[in-house]
Amino acid sequence: MSGAAAAPSPEELAWLARARVLAEEARGQVSPNPLVGAVVARGGQVLGEGHHAGPGLPHAEVEALLAAGDAARGATVACTLEPCSHRGRTPPCTDALLAAGVARVVVGCRDPLECDRAGGASTLVAAGVEVAFATGADEAACRRQNGPFMTWARLGRPEVTLKLATSLDGKIATASGESRWISGPEARALVHRWRAEQDAVAVGSGTALADDPLLTARDVPGAPRQPLRVVFDGRASLPSDSQLARTSAEVPVLVLAGPEAAPERRAALSAAGVEVALVDAAREERIEAGLAELGRRGVQSLLVEGGAGLAAAMLDAGVVDRVAWVLAPTLIGGAGAPGAVGDPGAERLADAPRLREVAVERLGEDVLVSGRLHDVPGGG
Ligand SMILES: NC(=O)c1ccc[n+]([C@@H]2O[C@H](COP(=O)([O-])OP(=O)(O)OC[C@H]3O[C@@H](n4cnc5c(N)ncnc54)[C@H](OP(=O)(O)O)[C@@H]3O)[C@@H](O)[C@H]2O)c1
Structure with a gap:
């Protein structure tokens, strides 16, 4: 040129x-x-x-x-x-x-x-x-x-947005496991709009079992596009009668299972209409391999909605591009109540991921703190 x-x-x-x-x-x-x-x-x-x-x-x-x-x-x-x-x-x-x-x-x-x-x-x-x-x-x-398109074209995986809602003291649930709802109606409505804008939404198996979520985009004006619903679920433990499985004919569900998943579990989920992809990688490489599988399926954007285990694994793998954190003005407390990000976490403050381009917004009584951990890769 x-x-x-x-x-x-x-x-x-x-x-x-x-x-x-x-x-x-x-x-x-x-x-x-x-x-x-x-x-x-x-x-x-x-x-x-x-x-x-x-x-x-x-x-x-x-x-x-x-x-x-x-x-x-x-x-x-x-x-x-x-x-x-x-x-x-x-x-x-x-x-x-x-x-x-x-x-x-x-x-x-x-x-x-x-x-x-x-x-x-x-x-x-x-x-x-x-x-x-x-x-x-x-x-x-x-x-x-064009964060999603650029990330997918350059890295072969979706742009990952980690979204969590916590109390002011950083808890995602009470010690008894109650987590609905920490955030208020404005924040929840925004999350539904985000789901409609994303190619896929993911949770870990722990959240799928504890909360039985639907993960669809609801109460969004017009006819919202529904995201692919993904569960990082090494043992393919998602129940066949879960809300996700029962609605899989209308909005597809993909379980990213590991080699440890029993063949009968995979067969049961398949029979329930859930697609099971075998991610044949060691646990430490499972997150990247799972995202690469999504990339091969053309998924350019992924909203990760927790819980603590999946959030920690995504951060540890260095694949979280954007963070959207809803802080609710409530204090849960208790050493037994789970924090938002599980093990291993950062050992030194200097190693803790730090957001850039930080934005702060009021959502009703809640506060949304968002920012990026990685800049959007360039095309040149
Ligand atoms: N407030 C909120 O915004 C919010 C959002 C979501 C959930 N929650 C709450 O969070 C709690 C659930 O959190 P959780 O930590 O128990 O479960 P989770 O994060 O939903 O799922 C944990 C699972 O993620 C997978 N995982 C963990 N590390 C991995 C790695 N390195 N590679 C691949 N997969 C990995 C594992 O699945 P396998 O063992 O199956 O491989 C693990 O069991 C519930 O109480 C729920 O209500 C709160």
Whole structure:
């Protein structure tokens, strides 16, 4: 790639920011595709806007070019993600951009899938189109908008969000095992919206047995997309009459079992309509191997909803990308009441995972503390 294009101007970066807003409209609807927005503009005037609304539907650049019509000739297109150069469910965006005769393309961030091919940016440059790349905070904002897609494309596993609700003293249940409900209705409603935006939701076998959860997205406006429901369950101990198993025909359930699972347990779950995947790895590698299995199934985002054992194993494996922690203004106390994160935990304070980009929000009487443990991997 010649790379001689001038850096994006402040006006072009404003179009890129607008394209990010457009892309956001489809959050939760595009997987396994990325969120993408595009703006066609020239001489200070926006000529067309578009976003990708979901698999099989036109890509953002195509929508924006359609809106701009003939005026797109000689114009600049700002798009949040590198245009694709391959034929998937729809034709390559580079073909549409070249056919429209655009003069310049401003790319928010690189597409990791394009890096493995000839590449959308290279294709455009070879055809004489100027291509400029956003840098710094502008690039990061575009990349972070697509955490699930980028993580999956780069690491072969879903982006993992660990969500837990605790009392102020960090307990997820009372000593007698009662955990419903620690958080208030506002926090619970938000979790249902998150479930509808995620490809999959997971709990450990302990939670599946103790709480018999349903893990569906409920009371969400419209017809929410339901996540795949996953149980990290080495012994395949999920009861066949659990809420998860009984509803598996409507919303699929996947049990990630280990080699220690008895064949009759696996057969019983299969007969109940639950899919059982054998994760043939030693216990210390089970989390990563389980996530890789989900990645192979195209799961790009995973909401881990506890309990303490699974949270600890995920943190210990270093695979938690985002944390969403609901703190309820209650004090449970008691050495026998479980803390939110089990063994082994950090030995030294310096080794304790520390959130970055921390945000704090009120949810009714609760407080949501969220942040990232890993930045979204780049596509370059
Ligand atoms: N307040 C909240 O937000 C909240 C949320 C969820 C749960 N809870 C509460 O938490 C309690 C349950 O927590 P829990 O710790 O007993 O159970 P859990 O975390 O749900 O499940 C523990 C299981 O995770 C699996 N696991 C642990 N380490 C692993 C590793 N290294 N690799 C693979 N799998 C591993 C094991 O399954 P196998 O042994 O089957 O392999 C283990 O038994 C319940 O009281 C529940 O009500 C509270």
